[in-house]
Amino acid sequence: MPATLLGEKALLGTTPSMFIGGEWITTENTRPVDNPATGEIFTGVPEAQTEHIELALNRARAAQTEWARRPLSERATVLTEIVRQVEDHAEELARIVVAEQGKTITEARGEIGGVKAFFDHALSQKYRTVGELMATSSPGQQLAIREEPVGIVAAIIPWNFPAAIFARKVAPALMAGNAIVVKPSEVTPLSALAMAKICQLAGVPDGLVSVVTGPGRVIGKALVEHPLTNMVTVTGSTRAGREILAQASEKIIPVSLELGGKAPVIVFDDANLELAVQQAFEARFWNCGQVCTCNERTYVQRGVYDEFVRRFVEKVAGLKVGDPTDETSQMGPKVSEAERDKVREFVEDAVKAGAKVEIGGGIPEGMEDQAGYWFAPTVLTNVNNDMDIVQQEVFGPVLPIIPFDSYEEVIEWANSTVYGLTSHVYTENMRTAMNATDDLEFGEVYINKIGPEEVQGYHTGWKLSGMGGDDGQHGFERYTRRKTVYLDYGLQS
Structure with a gap:
């Protein structure tokens, strides 16, 4: 399937190239791109050098001014x-996502729907208020606070939603009047390159959008530290966010960080159990668990714990794992061998610490001899809140389910990690729901529902989950800065 994406008339062309300042550029050195479902390399992308960063930023400066x-x-x-x-080009874009990232084709089509939604929300800002008039202390004067673009944005994007997060950053950056240089993940560079082609076809002026491929700790670092970069926006791991924040601090420029999460799902004994089981299931295995808002740990009140586990395991047993191009597949492979191995180590360490595997725990049944980066949907019980599987982000199809007794106990456990992005609460009691909303130390709280987050909201994390976000009104404002203008038009004596 991937080879069909590289035809002469395809978005990527026969040889994927970087898009820099309106030009498609190749290099002698390339980095391979493989298919997570098979492990096979099907193309390669250029390895940028520092001169490519210089070219992208200088052309961005010229284009952004106009x-x-x-x-x-x-x-x-x-x-x-x-x-x-x-x-x-929706279907081609979706199949590019499948080929390099491994999510199912139905999920990939949903991601391309998200691409459209991010651009649609950004273009709706054409009616926004772009400044304020403040009261002055004297007659014949005006005090205006204007909204202006930040200038040139450096965007570092991850591999789990390579097309949607491109749009999440590029759309508000462009609408606010900025230029943007995107550094995609080394694992999934093709979706960003295809989206760059979309921008070119749409008539985005040359230089406003560039995509530079290469290793993050080299190309990303050079991009962040360059004197022409005015803002950095990052979606990725907490480790990457820390490094980039430290690099940007030397220049004292704004940084937007959307980082990791360890989302709890809290199920009280008065919850609609059918709803809670179904949505906890969906929120764990969406995109093979590779979502920062995913259900990473589920706390169930003891009165309904056994029934919840029984129903949940039954659902997992019926989950179809398979070829992500198959319309009937519900879960594909992990994105890479390293990510697959990381998840396996988490499970093995949990079992050594006393956890019980209710289902899964390794390669899916019947796929032991199949190539690719497969890991079975897994449920763990006999888990305590101090285990790494509960405290650290797994980012894979593994769910620990933990019983709790009291409201105070579960809120303490939910808040016990270093992360603070998304949380979920299931209860029919409004008082419980509102108290949990007050007490949970997370930037997002979902009551009796799951995500994904909506483009008009604000996807923001607390603690090590980040600093701000890119969506909604508040996200858009991160791509702007303020200029205060004092005007005296009174008669001069």
Whole structure:
């Protein structure tokens, strides 16, 4: 299947190239891209050097100056055309995501729907208020606070949603009047390159969007530290976020960090158990558990614990793991061998510490001799709150289920990790729901529902889960800065 993505008329062309300042550029050295379902390398992308960063940023500076002068309505017209191009190429974009990332084709189509939604929300900002008039202390004066673009944005994006997170950052950056240089994950560079082609087809002026491929700790570092970079936005691991924040601190520029999570699902004994089981199941195994908002640990009140576990394991037993291009597959492989091995180590360590494997725990049954990075959906019981499997982000299809007795106990456990992104509560008691909303130390609280988050919301983490986000009104504002203008138009004596 991947070979069919590289035809002459395909978005990527026969040889994937970097998109820098309006040019498609190749290099002698390339980095392989493999298919997680088979482990086979099917193409390669250029390995950028520092001169490519220089070219991208210098062309961005020239393009951004002119773009910032355009009214919001003109910028919105360009973004509208991007949405149209995404619609025209939606199936090809989805299959690129499947080929390099491994999620099922149905999930990939949903991701491309998210791409359109991010651009649609950004272009709706053509009607926004772009400044304020403040009361002055004297007559004949005006005090205005204007909203202006930050300039050139460096975007570091991860591998779990390689197309959607491109849109999540590029859409508000462009609409706010900025230029943006994207550094995609080394594991999934193709989706960003395909989206760059979409931007080119839509008439985005040359230089406003560039995609530079290469190792993050080399290319990403050079991009962050370059004097022309005015802002950095990162979605990725907490480790990466720490490193980039330290690099950006030397320049004192704004940084947006969307980092890891350890989302709890809390099921009280008065919950709608059918709803809680179904949604906890969906929230754990979506994208093979490779979502920062995923159900990483489930706490169930003791009165319904045994029934919850029974129903949940029954659902897992019926989950179809298989070829992600198959329309009937519900879960694909892990994105890479290293990620698969990390998940396996988490499970093995938990079992050594006393956890019981209710189902799964290794390669899916019948796939032991199959190539690719497969791991079975796994449920663990006999787990305590201090185990690494409960405290550290697994980012894979593994769920520990833990019984609790009291409200106070479960809130303490839920808040006990270093992460604070997303949390979920299931209860029919409004008082319990609202108290939990107050007491949970997370940037997002879902009551009797799961995500994904909506584009008009604000996907923001607390603690080691980050600093701000890119979506909604608050996310859009991160791509702007303020300029205060004092004007005296009174008669001079």
